[in-house]
Amino acid sequence: MTRSYPISQLRLVAVPRLTAGGRWRVEAMRSLSEPMLLWFTKGQGRITIAGSTRGYTAHNAIFLPPGVMHGFEAGPAVFGTAVFFGRDCDVTLPKVPHHLRIRETFAAQELNITLDAITRETESTSPGKDRATRHYLGLLGVWLERQVDKVAAEQKRPDAAHRLVARYSALLERDFRSGMGVADFASALGVTPTHLTRCCKLACGRPASALLHDRLIFEARQMLAETRIPVGRIADVLGFTSPAYFTRAFQHRTGKSPSAFRKGA
Known part of the structure; x- marks a missing residue:
């Protein structure tokens, strides 16, 4: 990972905060110019990705590369974290959307720990905070790669x-x-x-x-x-x-x- 990636572009936002100003901000069809990861920890709803709608529940991780049209329900009982990686992100991330249902407790805990560490570093004033953040982002990319690999064999080809x-x-x-x-x-x-x-x-x-x-x-x-x-x-x-x-x-x-x-x- 190079040091050219401006960490300031990285944002972690609580899912309920995404609806500030109206639920249309998450529910209406849109796309982003940066990669995004949605990690739901509580609640359930429906999400539409590239024209296909599926339900989501707690411990669902949804990765969206730039330019993919999507929208999702985010009612008052839905909690989780949205990771916006920024347009210039140089972390190795999937090239296509993925809806990952995380069934193993340790895998969910691993993601929670990584996201907590990223949040802690971005809010820190300690020396080396940007370097530490980049390393944790690298681990997040590896986590995604491994989870995608696990579910690849289970997923059916779209009709x-x-x-x-x-x-x-x-x-x-x-x-x-x-x-x-x-x-x-x-x-x-x-x-x-x-x-x-x-x-x-x-x-x-x-x-x-x-x-x-x-x-x-x-x-x-x-x-x-x-x-x-x-x-x-x-x-x-x-x-x-x-x-x-x-x-x-x-x-x-x-x-x-x-x-x-x-x-x-």
Whole structure:
């Protein structure tokens, strides 16, 4: 591990804190520009990764590389830690998403100890804290590698419907700002809109249009909450045909106009 990785990019956040400002911040479809590990220690819910929905419970570790569309439920009874590695992370991490159900007590304890050590070092003022943090991050990467190896033999190859939805999710993440509709995405994937929607319902219980609209509205909320870009410009950036259409779509999904949402964010 080189020393070029800026430790300041590393953040460990309690899962309940992720919902500050609204549950949409975790539940709506989005992707990150950095790797993330979710470690759930209490509670249960559902998580959608690349268009496929599964349940999670305590002692589930979910790794998400950059650019993977996802969203998950995080009710008041759900606890755990989210590790955001930063865009410039040079730790060896998996290249694809993994949902790991940790059944061995010692493996769960090992992860808890490593995360506690990383937290302690990031909050420390002792000499060598950055070097120690990097070493613990390396151990975290090794832990992930070993757990992925253990479950690889147990995992079944995704069926055709889940493979199609994964391709749709990746294409959607790349082109959701383009103004393309479900029919356009289906055409690009070589299937009919009806077939794509049927497969999405099988994989995550939602039609293809819901995934597209959810991704668009999440991006809109993020831009309204975190920037001062005019509403009309946001509509244009996200591929809406007019500001009026964007306002109607946003209000239909959120119950608020874009301006009202911005004022309350």
